Amino acid sequence: MAKQKSFKNLSASPSTSMTPWLGIAIIIVLIDQITKVTITRLFSYGESLAVTSFFNIVRAHNKGAAFSFLAAESGWQRYLFTGIAVAAVVFIIYLLKRHAGQRLFCWALALILGGAIGNLIDRVLYGYVVDFLDFYVGRWHWPAFNVADMAIVGGAGLFILDELRRVGK
Template sequence: MLRNAPFARARWIGLSGVVIALDQISKLCMLAHFHRMESLAITPFFNLFLVFNPGASFSLLADAGGWQKWFFIALALGVSLWLLMLLRQHAQERLFPAAISLVLGGALGNVIDRLRLDAVVDFLDFHLAGHHFPAFNVADSAISIGVALMLIHQFRHQETP
């Protein structure tokens, strides 16, 4: 366990900051070098493919008419505040605050896109035998890894009745 709580919290907030920075840098590079819907094959199963998603995961509510931008911003900020409270309570642990930090950084990275561009920049495109997984980004990856770590933490700390 980490002994110094303020240092521990700063460390986890720093991890969120790294996620945000990597996410935004990768998106800025894509925006500087690609046009919307432009694709570059990297491997037989992976492309860089610039798309803008005004919706949520898997383009949920992408065609909702614009109100979803503010809904997803409010949702992400609300979840981020809750995650910060959890981080404060669990800062001296290891796995759970790492998970929280990844989700927090990913959520805020996508909020930045929604505020700047009215949509989230996605560009990682994996495919196999003509079937494409929906494009995603570094923030989405951090959120997914963070949620997986939260589940691992939950299974490890599950109390038996």
Template sequence: MWRRLGRLSVIALAVAGADQLLKAVMVPWLQDGPVTLVPGFARLVLAYNTGAAFSSFAGVTGARWALVGATLVALTVAVWAAAGPLGRHRGTLWSLALICGGALGNLIDRLRLGSVVDFVDLYAGNWHWPVFNLADTAITVGGVYLAWTLIRGKA
């Protein structure tokens, strides 16, 4: 169990560290405005999300601390799952580690800044996917892979 938790911690801290490093580079670089990566599809733009996923709860009084609490609960559940039978499977452990790393990356922003730094903007015409960051990507990939392994009965 301790070896699994150590592995989870290393992966999660690496993801959170990469997320924070990337944000530290993007914030000053994007201060002057968006940078187009693929015209008509992808650009980098500086955005501060005070809410949760897709900016839900943005502007709600007390949302910051409610989201901090929810993140701490989610991290506790993920560590508990990794310590138990689910953590014995490599794919499940990686999924939980990605989720934890992304949650930590966004938690650091929320505690430090009061909002989460986002910068990847995918769009087609006037339709825009909500702006996101590396932490959000890690949470999504980890969550999808965790669901896939659980549905397939491989966890």
């Protein structure tokens, strides 16, 4: 009788290959870039489409970081955030190589890597990040975001979960 793998232990795996993790990151980059290209072809800057009573699709450009941090600066922030993203990509690849057998940790890294590369491509090509998902309540709008941002937040959530599991052991 063949032994079945248990899903209980997501934090460790005997595999030490980086290939699956890089594959996940590449899928995130592809989805992110396809959605951004679609938005830039279908919408003019600032144009919005109401989808529900709490969600719009809008074409927005973010020259800053999260929540448009430093977006109003003169342009130097493009190079700062590009440099930070390149350093993050290199460091994440190093961590993936070193910890490739830690499944949950590497899922987190792969999601963040894909998101970082997706937004890095925008910064290099356009000087800003294309955002298009606009959720709101009444007149209060959450800052617009994109697939790369969702991957980064999801990866951060998995980091927290991974750390909580480690502390619990």
